[in-house]
Amino acid sequence: MSAPPRPSTASRTSGARTTRPAGNRPTARRGRLVEEPPTPEPGSSALAHVVSGVLAAAQALVLSLAVVVLPAVVAYLVGNATLTSAPETADDGVQVRSAIDVATGLWLLGHGVPLTADAVTVTLAPLGIAALALFATYASAKRFAATSVRAWAAGAVTYAVGTTGVALLAGSAPGWSLALAPPAGLVMGGLGTGLGILARPDAPTPAEIGERAEALVRRFTGFDLLPATLRLGLRGGALAVAFLTGGAALLVAAWALAGRATSSDIVTALEPGWTGGVVFAVAQLALLPNLLLWALAWIAGPGFAVGEGTSFTPFGTVSGPLPAVPLLGALPGEDWANPVSAWVPVLVVACGVAAGVFVWRRLEPSLVRWADVGWVLGGIVLVPGLFVLLGQWAAAGAVGPGRLSQIGADPLVSAGLVAAEVGGGAAAVLLGAKLDVVARRGEIGDDLVAWLKRPASVSGERDGSVDRDLDEQPGEARDLASELGFDGSPDPEGDGVPEGKAADDDADPRDAADPAPSGDWARTQAYAVSEPDPDPGAGSATGPADDDETPGARPGT
Secondary structure, three states: OOOOOOOOOOOOOOOOOOOOOHHHOOHHHHHHHOOOOOOOOHHHHHHHHHHHHHHHHHHHHHHHHHHHHHHHHHHHHHHHHHHOOOOOOHHHHHHHHHHHHHHHHHHHHHOOOOEEEOOEEEOOOOHHHHHHHHHHHHHHHHHHOOOOHHHHHHHHHHHHHHHHHHHHHHOOOOHHHHHHHHHHHHHHHHHHHHHHHHOOOOOOOHHHHHHHHHHHHHHHHOOOOOOHHHHHHHHHHHHHHHHHHHHHHHHHHHHHHHOHHHHHHHHHHHOOHHHHHHHHHHHHHHHHHHHHHHHHHHHHOOOEEEOOOOEEEOOEEEOOOOOOOHHHHHOOOHHHOOOOHHHOOHHHHHHHHHHHHHHHOOOOHHHOOHHHHHHHHHHHHHHHHHHHHHHHHHHOEOOOOHHHHOEEOOHHHHHHHHHHHHHHHHHHHHHHHHHHHHHHHOHHHHHHHHHHOOOEOOOOOEEOOEEOOHHHOOOOOEOHHHHHOOOOOOOOOOOOOOOOOOOOOOOOHHHHHOOOOOOHHHHHHHHHOOOOOOOHHHHHHHOOOOOOOOOOOOOOO
16 A cells, blocks of 8 residues: 655745644644633732742842851951961850851941940941842842732832841840831832832833823822923932032042052051951942942032041041041041132032033923923922932941041031032023023013003103193103114104115105104004005095095095
């Protein structure tokens, strides 16, 4: 029995698919092309989102904690091995536990939980550790968390519970300090997890989130949450913050370069070794954001303090004994306060000018109202003010009793000055541009002309406190606006001939037939409602024509 014939390849056309027995078709291919993937059950999907948020937050907590604890443990072990070669004793475990507790306390301090050791409370938060924890949470959520509100809530709660557990185990935050661990972890975990979820490809954009929020608020309140001009102002304020941060970073780099000799002397005197050098490097990186914010306060004018009785401002420096931290060797000395540095706050005003230019270039000048200018200016002032207020509040604190209880800048004073300086620069740009548009459109000229077009006496006399009637004045009433040339009327000194136009020897026949009432203002009003004669010459030759046959002729001519 012969085999069935194979399909001929010659009969196949380009782009056509050959038929295949139904039993030989792969089920996976048929399912992918014809059938849709099965929809997961709502319960399993919600559980998966919660689990993803929990795992992302737990991973971030462990990673950020390990970065702080492991160097401390390694430094202790290496230092202990270098100092003595005796075998391990029972006290080694206690000392290792003590090193872990101190490192954990520093990690909690970066989250805003005070550190208490030997009856000394430290509240100066190293913002570098906070930035590390925030980045770890962001990266973990972006990688592993699902794009849903459930995942975000689960991650925030998990991070808060983990922070509280670390505080309980470390024992470095007794009493009221322990109560700060849950809200601190909730804020840090919620912020980092939220940013990571929003950075995922399938997450809604900030613009879409804003539109949904506005629609929700409009549904319940009936008005917009944020006007478009206010949102634009917030963008301009964010640009001003970026410029301020960049300027502060350059200033810190200059301070570090100028004070490298002092920092080197501190490191040499301490003799930390390579392990201690690593610990010092981590500690200085943890305090670097604090120094950056202090430099921003220095640029704005109020400056900062490192110890009670000290002051570092562009107008003067009052220093004192400082802790043996190499990073503090980069603080500005007395030579940084000079007549040139007194003009440093102008840089903050320049940032406001840049923000104002950025905003105005994105507005339609012909449609901008004064209320829009106010909204935009409010947004520009709000962002730098809040940024400096929260930043200086977080970067200030105490590292011990006595004179070390005052470190950092005054949040209210710094925020107020930065907002005023940025707002002043932005207001100069926005108000100047708006007034220029108003002047070009003639709005000021129109108001001035309306004020000047009131009848005024030339040679008449005032009867008491009230002018005589226009018809009773011996002189002729004049139009001040036309005399000043605001409305384009004939030049009063040019015999009624507009500038740039040749004089006509023949007088207007309408003036001879029916002279206009006294006063240029009255004559302007009378001529405004009349139309020119179609043929003045014919009218003068044949006599007055009938009103119905001569359009535009005035009655009585």
